[in-house]
Amino acid sequence: MSNGNCNDEWDHNGADGNDIEEEDGFYVSHHDHDQDEDDLLIGDNEDGGESNEAIREQCLTILSTRDAIMEPGVFDLLKRYSQCGGSPEEVVELLSENYVGLAQSANLLIQWLRVAGVSGDEINGIIEDYLKNVVKRHFDPRKADSIFEETGTTPTWLEEMIVRPTWRELFYELAEQYPNCLMMKFTIQLIADAGYQSEITSASTASQQIDVFSHILKTAVRKLFSDGEDGISSHLPEFAKMACHSQHTLLYSLSMLQNLAQSSVHAAKAKRVIEELQRIAPDKSAEAMSWIMHLSSVAAYPRVFGALTSMLSREVASAGDVTVLYKEYSSGDPPPVEFIQTPTIMNLLVDFLFKLKQVKPEHRHKYIYLLAYGASVYERWENGYRTALHREELHATQLALDRTQFTLQKATQSKSDVLSDLTDLYNNMRYPIVCLSVTCWCEATVKNPNILSVTTDSVPLELALLDEVSIRHCLLHSQVQKLLVDLLTVNLANMDVHQQLKLRRTVMDRLVHLFFCGHVQPVLSYIYHSLLSQSLDLSLIRHFVSEVLEMIREPFSNDIISLLLPIVENEDLVEPLKTSPQTSLTLTRFLRICSKSQKS
Structure with a gap:
């Protein structure tokens, strides 16, 4: 690391390991210019390459720098100067005139801070933070790499630095800023080997090695x-951010999983x-999953493998691919059902059937069969052999x-034509895959502002169906809320203001209903x-x-109180x-209950 030149205040860089010493738990500097310690040791004159006069001039130049007497190699330099016929009086005068005592002034300031009541940990933190900023300001990756080229071993000072959290944090920042620096790569590896790998949260830093x-x-x-469902929910966003940093990290993560x-x-x-990774990063995971299939048992079924990889790469369930899969899964010895149970494949089938696309009649039953097969069939396997295939719910x-x-x-054509079919539709929604499909259809429908603008129902069919989804399947609550x-924020410029407000009020009633169905905290957080x-x-x-206050009853959790x-x-x-x-009255009652809860 390059050392910063400090002219106006105590600005000492301890990155090279020779200019910082620790006194009573505090770092005190004895180095105040850009020249390295090696500069203080003038080369030998064994070969007669330099005259005594030239060596004396070089020594005098270094001894004329500020606080030269505080340098670690000053005694070797004085000895060299004396051997070349230098004047002791001149040396004493130079060292005296250029002595400023920055390090001693820093120590004096530390003593004053102690007297003023500042704790030792706080003083140490101030000094370390200052040194961190100096190192970041003057860091030179080329000089840092030269340390290893010269020594060939791990410097002792580096091993000592990684023990302290402050310096580890510095190395993480430098590794992020200089990803190609060899010293930073080595240091990150050293930190990981020392057992601090959990601190490395930057995927770009970790993915270098x-x-x-x-x-x-x-x-x-x-x-x-380790923590069950709660652990997956709480740690998944951080894990996904790391795994999805690039296609390489995602492929590696998916391979291990x-x-x-x-x-x-x-x-x-x-x-x-x-x-979950496929759901969070569909763009990256589609290609990565096609590679994962090469590593899984699906490769043993070439026709299935070809159809699935085609669907993943093109992101569409084409009639040709679906026909291949239909023939395989309707045979007497179908492939493992898990091949088509991935969210990506299932979503492609749902989208094709329910997102207002025209499905050719000759292929419609194939899409429906595959979707039903993936949603209802399950198997038992032992030692690589299928011992049971349960298709009781398939039909x-x-x-x-x-x-x-x-x-x-x-x-889609006319809502009045389906009123007689609503009872049957609601009955079919007891199947989770049907509820997912209905939600998908509602999403595709309401995204068309023209459809909303012509509705005359007090509660549009789409919103009524979403109410039923909220009642039947809690796992779809997040999708319904989204x-x-x-709908609350969609642009409805083609509707007059009164109609807009009426529709949004109806949508808000659906949020109240979703709140009533148990999706409490996410809805409150959004409001x-x-x-x-x-x-x-x-x-x-x-x-x-107003609606929620009429609905809720005590006791209230702290999370509910903090939001409402x-x-x-x-x-x-x-x-x-x-x-x-x-x-x-309900408002006063709620405030009184909250007041009692906070006091207790």
């Missing part, structure tokens, strides 16, 4: 698998994480999907942040608060609510 990335990946997987899914006691969790699921797709296709939020950002009309939030209390304490929001005696 396979060993470091493997360390971090294994640690992250342990976190995911695929291996765990085939041979580990955590097979189910590994499959779950693979599916019923297939029939439900067929009727639902036919009904929704009619609803769709409702999109809270909408109030802060003023992204929703106050009348809509006021309507939500700031909303009801907004005077601009709740003042109109006080005009209603009933709403005012």
Whole structure:
């Protein structure tokens, strides 16, 4: 590392290991210019290459620098100067005149801080933070790499530095800024080997070296698998960010998870994480999953392998690929069902059937069969052999999907034509795959503003179906909320203001219903942040608060209070609510309960 030149204040860089010493737990500098310690040791004159006069001039130049007497190699320099006939009086005068005592001044300042009551840890932190900034400002990757070229071994000072969290943090920042620096790569490897790999949170830093990335990946997987469902939910975003840093890191991560899914006691969790990664990063995971298929048992089924890789690469369920899969899975000895149970393949089938696309009649039953097969069939395998194939639910699921797709296709043309079919549609929604398909259809429908603008129903069919989805399947709550939020913020310029407000109020009622169905915290969090950002009309939030206060009963969790209390304490929001005696009463009751809860 290059040393910074400090002219006005104590600005000493301890990166080279020779200019910082530790006194009573504090780092004190004895180095104050850009010249390295080696500059203080003038080369020998054994070959007669330099005259005594030239050596004396070089010595005098170095001894004339500020605080030269504080340099570690000053005694060797004085000895060399004396051997070449230098004048002791001149040396004493130079060292005296150029002595400033910056290091001693720093030590004096430390003593004053102690007297003033500043703790030792705080003083040490101030000094380390200052030195960090100096190193970052003057760091030169070429000079840093030269350290290893000259020594060939790990410097002792580097091993001492990585023990302290402050310096490890510095190395992480430098490695991020200079990814091609050999010294930084080596240091990150050294930190990982020392057991601090869990601190390396930057994927770009870790991905530079396979060993470091493997360390971090294994640690992250342990976190995911150790805490059950809560562990996956809390650690998955961080894990996905690291795994999806690039296609290389994603392929490596998926390969390891695929291996765990085939041979580990955590097979189910590994499959779950693979599916979540595909959902979070569909653009990157599609190509990566095609490579993963080369590593899995699907390669033993060439026709299935070809059809699946084609669907993944083109991101569409073409009739040709679906026909191949239909023939394979409708045979007497079908391939493993897990090949088509991946979220990517299932979503391609759902999209093709329910996102307002015209499906050719001769191929429609093939799409429905494959979707029903993937949703309802399950198998048992032992030692690589299938011991059971359960297809009891296949026909019923297939029939439900067929009727639902036919009904929704009619609803796209005219909603009045499907009123007589709603009872059958609601009955079919007991199947999760049907609810997912209905949600997909609703999403495709409401994204067309023209469809919303011509609706005359008090509650559009799409919103009524979403209510039923919220009641039946809690795993689709997040998807329903996202769709409702999109509806609240969609541009409805082709509708008059009164119609817009009426429609959005109806959508807000669906959010209240979703809240009632158990999706409490995410809905409250959205309303809270909408109030802060003023992204929703106050009348809509006021309507939500009024409905929720009528609905809820004590006891309230701290999370609910922390989200709902700031909303009801907004005077601009709740003042109109006080005009209603009933709403005012529920508001007062909620505030009283919150007050008791906070006191206790």
